[in-house]
Amino acid sequence: MKLLIMCEGPNEKEIINILLQNNCLKFTEDDLLGLTPYHARQIHSSAQVRTELNLYPGEVKIYRIGDKQSDKLKIPAEYKSKIISVEKYCTKPELEMLFIIAEQLTGAYEKVKSGMKPKDFAKANIKLGKKKYDNSTAFYTEYFGNNPALLVRCINDYKKYNGSHGKDEHYLAELLK
Amino acid sequence: MKLLHVKAKHFKNCSENFEIDFVAKSKKTAEDKEYELQKITEGLYTYNTVAFVGKNASGKTTAVELLDACFSILEDFRLESKSYSFDGVELLMDFYYDEYIYRYETILKNADSIGSKAIFTNQKIRRKKYFKSKVKEIYADNSFEDVEIAGELPEDTSKIFFILKKKATRAIYFDSFGKGIDTYRLLFASLKDFHISTDILSNVINIFDENISDLQKLDDHNYRILFCSQEKVVSDKELLYLLSSGTTKGMLLYILVVASLQNGFDLIVDEIENHFHKTLVENMISLYKDKSVNRHQATLIFTTHYCELLDLFNRQDNIFIAKSNEKVYLTNMYRGYAVRPELLKSRQFYNNVFQTAVNYEELMALKKELKK
Numbered sequence: 001m002k003l004l005i006m007c008e009g010p011n012e013k014e015i016i017n018i019l020l021q022n023n024c025l026k027f028t029e030d031d032l033l034g035l036t037p038y039h040a041r042q043i044h045s046s047a048q049v050r051t052e053l054n055l056y057p058g059e060v061k062i063y064r065i066g067d068k069q070s071d072k073l074k075i076p077a078e079y080k081s082k083i084i085s086v087e088k089y090c091t092k093p094e095l096e097m098l099f100i101i102a103e104q105l106t107g108a109y110e111k112v113k114s115g116m117k118p119k120d121f122a123k124a125n126i127k128l129g130k131k132k133y134d135n136s137t138a139f140y141t142e143y144f145g146n147n148p149a150l151l152v153r154c155i156n157d158y159k160k161y162n163g164s165h166g167k168d169e170h171y172l173a174e175l176l177k
Numbered sequence: 178m179k180l181l182h183v184k185a186k187h188f189k190n191c192s193e194n195f196e197i198d199f200v201a202k203s204k205k206t207a208e209d210k211e212y213e214l215q216k217i218t219e220g221l222y223t224y225n226t227v228a229f230v231g232k233n234a235s236g237k238t239t240a241v242e243l244l245d246a247c248f249s250i251l252e253d254f255r256l257e258s259k260s261y262s263f264d265g266v267e268l269l270m271d272f273y274y275d276e277y278i279y280r281y282e283t284i285l286k287n288a289d290s291i292g293s294k295a296i297f298t299n300q301k302i303r304r305k306k307y308f309k310s311k312v313k314e315i316y317a318d319n320s321f322e323d324v325e326i327a328g329e330l331p332e333d334t335s336k337i338f339f340i341l342k343k344k345a346t347r348a349i350y351f352d353s354f355g356k357g358i359d360t361y362r363l364l365f366a367s368l369k370d371f372h373i374s375t376d377i378l379s380n381v382i383n384i385f386d387e388n389i390s391d392l393q394k395l396d397d398h399n400y401r402i403l404f405c406s407q408e409k410v411v412s413d414k415e416l417l418y419l420l421s422s423g424t425t426k427g428m429l430l431y432i433l434v435v436a437s438l439q440n441g442f443d444l445i446v447d448e449i450e451n452h453f454h455k456t457l458v459e460n461m462i463s464l465y466k467d468k469s470v471n472r473h474q475a476t477l478i479f480t481t482h483y484c485e486l487l488d489l490f491n492r493q494d495n496i497f498i499a500k501s502n503e504k505v506y507l508t509n510m511y512r513g514y515a516v517r518p519e520l521l522k523s524r525q526f527y528n529n530v531f532q533t534a535v536n537y538e539e540l541m542a543l544k545k546e547l548k549k
Contacts (some may be wrong), residue, residue, distance in 0.1 A: 010207060036469050039211045044519075047491040048212040051463045055456055 001059045001084075002029055003004075005037035006049065008066030011095055013039045014140045015151065015172075016065060022148035025175050033060055041066075044076050053079055062086040065172070067094045090169045092162060096122035098154045099143070101132060106161055152176060178341060179217050179474070180443075182316060183247050187269040189239050192506040197240060198313065199223045199476070203494045203511050212466040213492050215474045217273050220309035224495040225465045227271075228487060228527070229480040229507070231498055232533050236505025237480035240497065241350065241445050244478060247315060248348035248443070254330075254338040256285065257294035265285050266472045274340065277304045278322050281337055288333055291450055299431040348443035348478075349433055353451050358398075358413040363427045365394040371436035381431040384457070385424040423452040434447065434461055434477075441473025449479040450486070462489050484526035493518065498531045 003051060007013040016037045019025050029035050031158050033052050040046035043053070053060065069088050091097055096118040100109050109121050119135060126133035128143050144151040161172040183198045201214050201222040214222040229237040242261065249256050249272050256263060264286040270281045282301045289293045303321035315318065326339045327459060356363055368378060382389050391403035398413050430446065431435060437444040449458050464470050466478040481487075482498075487496055494511035508531075510516065516525055 010211060013211075034467070035468060039208055041208075045491070046208060046212075047489045048466050051459050051466075051489050054459055055408065097344070124485065 001061060002056055003031050004033040004034040004049065004053070004060050004064060004083075006040045006046075006064050007037055008039075008064070008069065010039050010137045011135075011140050012091075013037050014137045015098070017096070017143070018141070018144050018148055018151060019176070024148055024152050024177055026177055027175075038056045038116075041071070042074060043079065044074060046082045050076075052141075053082065058082075059084045063175070064088050067091050069169075088169050089172050089175060090165060091158065091172060092165065094118040094168070096126075096133070097158055098151070098161070099126045101151055101154045101161060102143075103156045143158075145165055178251065178272055178347065179223060180244075180270065180272045180347070181223065181250065181278070182271040183243060183271040185243055185266045188243050188246075189261050190501075191226065191236070191243070191506055192504040195240075195243065195505075195507065197244065197497065198406050200312075200507070201492070201494060203492060208332065209491055212317065213472075213490070213495070215476070217474070218276070218307060218309075220312045220317075221273065221307065221383065223474075224476060224492075225471060226462055227476060227478045227495045228490065229478075229497045229498070229499055230531075230533065231500055232482070232535055235501050235533070236499040236507070239348040239505055240499060240507060241447050241478065241480055243287065244349035244445055247349070248350070248445075250337060251334050252337045252345055252347040252541040254341075254344070255294065255333055256335075257333075260440075263295035268405050273307065273531065276307055276319075278307050279304045279324075279340060280318075281335075283335065294333050297335045298332075300325065300336045302336055318360060343518055346440065346442045348445055350438065350445045351430055351433060351447065353448040354430070355422065357415050360412050360425050360429050361394070361400060361416060362397060364432055367429070367432050367436055371440060373432060373439070377435055378428075378432065379523075381428055381435070382424075384431065385427045386420065389420070390422075411416070420489060423454075426452050427457065431461075434464065434544060437475045437477075438464060438471050439473070441475050441477055443476040445479070449481050450483040455483070455485070458483070458486060458487060462486065465520065484523045488525075493522075498521070498533060500532065500539070 005016060007016060033056055038046065038049050040049045043049050046056060062073065062085065064085060065087065067090060069090060073086050075083050094117060100106055100118060100121045103126060112121065120132045123130055128139065133139055154175060157170045159171045165171060181200050182198045184194060186193055188195060199268055201458060205222060206213060213225055215542055216222055229240045231237050243266055246259065264287045266285040268283050274278050277516065280303045283297045284299045285295045285299055288296045302324045304324050305320050319465060326336055328339060330336060330338060354407060366421065367373065378392065382392060388405045389402060393401045395401055395410065400411055400413065400416055402409050402416065404419065417425060433444055461477065465475060490496060494509060495505045495517060496510040498510060499505060499507055514531065516530065525531065
């Protein structure tokens with residue numbers, strides 16, 4: 001059995017990669033389909049995910065990583081017998097909550113959250129040195145890449161901060177060692 | 178250096194203005210940027226994989242031979258020992274190098290009556306600074322400026338030498354003929370030239386034949402092999418009989434894949450499916466699309482009859498359809514056809530959307546003869 005990690009965007013993929021490289025997750029690269037997480041929203045639209053599913057003859061469990069993941073994952077008929085489960089791991093409302101937690105700005109964000117998305121709040125308030133948050137993957141790499149312990153702490157704190165996930169919405173913290 | 182665009186006249190039996198463009202033109206999604214495309218510089222993307230498809234004798238091999246010729250000029254600044262005549266070939270190449278787009282034009286001539294090498298005439302090198310804002314006009318001819326070149330070269334050496342200066346492997350061409358007993362010599366030469374470890378060779382061998390646990394070169398024609406736990410010393414001819422043709426060809430091709438990925442040069446493969454299980458071809462394509470493996474912008478360029486492979490492509494602009502009437506010509510799937518992206522490309526081939534189907538009437542004519 002292999003895990004297929006499908007990340008909604010490149011930034012989620014980078015977060016998973018940082019956790020993987022620093023051995024912070026319950027699974028290792030060897031447990032992953034194709035030895036890597038993928039940036040893919042749907043199977044039918046990702047040639048790379050389809051290729052990897054074609055290559056591996058065994059069963060596959062899917063972990064979807066993203067913020068809300070309101071779109072349902074459609075499993076193409078040819079993979080229905082191979083894919084044994086799909087689980088959602090969410091960072092609602094947006095992944096930028098991790099920066100807000102890291103900078104201990106949850107109090108400030110609470111005051112404006114009705115009119116401001118975490119992404120916009122992060123763009124206005126999060127900096128690394130002189131560089132402002134710009135929604136780029138490079139910013140995630142620079143911010144958390146050398147400090148995986150901070151990332152782990154933020155993921156754990158996110159669970160405490162946002163206790164309102166739905167029944168089928170898991171926390172990233174559940175994937176941590 | 179990255180080759181972006183090639184245009185040729187009078188190359189083999191190509192149509193006038195036979196053209197291959199490697200710069201991504203259609204919409205680039207975030208997922209495409211991750212798996213399908215490589216960023217050369219800001220706003221300039223080329224492909225991780227490029228396919229040439231078409232029926233037999235449609236010109237697929239001609240297209241990759243043209244690319245092989247271009248890469249020979251870019252890496253050795255020479256063109257020699259090819260199976261075709263160079264006489265009268267008009268060549269135009271656009272490549273990106275050091276923040277500039279270079280345009281190189283020449284007319285080739287055979288250096289001698291047997292055409293063993295080319296001489297470069299009417300050479301012209303121009304360039305323009307690359308700007309992201311002008312990416313849509315990178316080939317616009319009027320914005321190139323002449324490059325001043327001071328110096329003389331032998332006529333069989335291209336003036337691209339003055340730009341790139343150093344010889345370097347830019348691409349390797351793997352034809353469909355097979356190299357016979359030379360395969361093993363080439364295999365070990367590749368391991369040495371590209372500093373590939375014997376561990377990787379073991380991994381590659383195991384993919385193709387689990388009975389072989391070790392292969393070592395003793396001298397130019399003799400090898401030591403551990404086959405079904407038995408050590409044998411065999412000549413290259415004996416080895417060719419001992420191993421399947423798929424194993425022999427596959428070992429060399431996969432080692433070249435490794436060399437290409439580790440060094441960032443392109444790999445051109447004619448008839449990629451030849452001798453291989455589909456899974457092994459899918460795996461090769463997957464390796465070039467995975468940036469954790471393809472870290473140096475290598476491109477896999479291949480021809481195939483196997484249209485199912487194209488279902489592994491998320492884009493259409495990296496697929497060229499070859500056809501021939503009196504001359505051979507290429508059509509880009511994105512620019513030449515209005516195919517809905519969500520439809521399976523293989524299904525479109527079977528539905529003859531690209532007019533590439535094998536002639537049914539001819540097949541039945543043969544069957545009719547056989548029934549007599």
